[in-house]
Amino acid sequence: MVLENKSDLKFIIFDLDGTLVDSKFDLTDSVNFVREQYGFNPLPIDEVASYLGSGITALVKAVLSELKNEEFDTAVKKFKDNYVQHLTDKTRAYNGVTDMLSSISQPKVLLSNKDERFSKQILETLGLSKYFTEIYGGDSFKEKKPNPLPVFEIMKKFSLKKEEVLMIGDGTNDILVGKNAGIKTIGVLYGYSSLEQVKELAPDFIAKDTNEIIKIIKNW
Secondary structure, three states: OOOOOOOOOOEEEEOOEOOOEEOHHHHHHHHHHHHHHOOOOOOOHHHHHHOOOOOHHHHHHHHOOOOOHHHHHHHHHHHHHHHOOOOOOOOEEOOOHHHHHHHOOOOEEEEOOOOHHHHHHHHHHOOOHHHOOEEEOOOOOOOOOOOOHHHHHHHHHOOOOHHHEEEEEOOHHHHHHHHHHOOEEEEEOOOOOOHHHHHHHOOOEEEOOHHHHHHHHHOO
């Protein structure tokens, strides 16, 4: 697919979980560790995966909704303390991700709603950090996806226009942050959202795998 109003693509923003790496197994293990601390039964992987994309605090609230408000801060700390020790026990890059990143010539940044330190450590351990100019997390800016502020801050830092930037992600927050910021978006189908969910978000492009992402960018 080629854009009708063609402009140079100068910069690409990638999501992390469900886009570059499959982290649902390690996240589920930490979720169930914390649930066990409070006497709750474990949750299945697919259910935990359905809660991903809005950051760790939102995840803990979703999987421990039975807790009292005053208990959440402690629960989040318990989760992070456990998760930091198991960030890449089972987390792996999706098939083709390394080849995709190495073949894309445009500068790339990572924008996740996961804490910046976790995002950096995962990319570093998996050998992917070298492909990114910057790595940002949900605590890198005053707001997180889908609020457009992180994208605006990135565009400001790198002196970019909206038509020069592309957002790539698998989830609601990824597509919405692109739309809210007025930039083009690619919704990927191999992550944590179904075809129906991605179509409903109406990204500019839909990619079933990393090869399709490469084709979209090369045909820009």
